[in-house]
Amino acid sequence: MAYPGHVTAPVTVRSARPTDAAFAAPLIQATIGPVGLALTGAASDGEAEHILRGFFARSVHRLSFENTWIAECAGEALGVLVAYAGSDAPALDAAYRERRRSLGLPADVASEGQPGEWYVDTLAVSEAARGQGIGARLLHEAAAQARERGLGRLGLLVEQGSRAAALYRREGFRVAGERTLGGHRYRHMVRPVS
Template sequence: MTQIVTIRRARPDDAPFAVPLIQETIGHIGLVLTGAATDAEAEGVMTEFFARPGNRLSFQNVWIAQRSGEALGLLLGYAGADSGALDEPFREHLRGRNLPSDFLSEGLPGEWYLDTLAVTEAARGHGVGARLLQEAAAQASANGLERVGLLVEHGNRAARLYEREGFSVEGKRTLSGHVYDHMIRPAQNTAQ
């Protein structure tokens, strides 16, 4: 009998699980946001931000997928219209280090922006990502938004999961020198 994957809101003490998984997933973007030269340095900065409210990587914007109390993956997201305000603490951090702070915010108005979807290696291929995408749709609906949006680097295998879950490419966006497909789906998925 397969145990059910449940979703819960993250807490500040989830940082040791969440932060490395976020950085592993967002890579270059994490370095840009934090002004770090290495993943380890980025994780240190992200750990501080994770515990604080009011920024894009705050625990307040994270949901944890778990089975029998074991964390399996996470979803990080927020209303796209809030992207600029949620990025401002990172811009302030970069200005304080005399680093460029002119990066583009990712989310767009009118969508619930799925910033990061990450599943542990051991849990991949077992429906955890699909369950987290269902939670993203539920959050969009709960926030009065009719669609979920995300960015995925062209060629990323995760795009197949997104397509199976009803996402389609709406356009391309370039962030920090990398090209991403902007994918959207209705909050109420009609593809299933």
């Protein structure tokens, strides 16, 4: 079903299933770009996307269906949220360290999440659904998840100059520092969970 271009029914958020890989993996790679290349050891976005499709259905890693939620309207998938406890980040990266080792690459994978935060690893909305509040809806879902887990803040990284930074500022995120991942500079933004 083609997305009609505007949301006319309520947007719901559900836990992802392994079968969501075909929708989620391309959006995830398009959003994380150089980080996806670094995690997978891939030489191109297409190769990384293919690898992430396979990884998506597996358990216990950062980009697993287990850490993913899908926003949808009338059964049509519109957006993806990948989130997890920041303190779990090093363990969730073990699968990528092992993949890099198997390719003969250095196994150093920079974990992104920080202890004490519910880390929004990836927030992505399909191109046709952008600008309609789907990203904000997914951030509200992330805040609810943080509250359920007793975590007092949301955290995320945003590449400098990204248009998404405006959404994050509107949603109450503030810059708390900077990080370099995959050769790119990112701002660490945080927001208290109220």
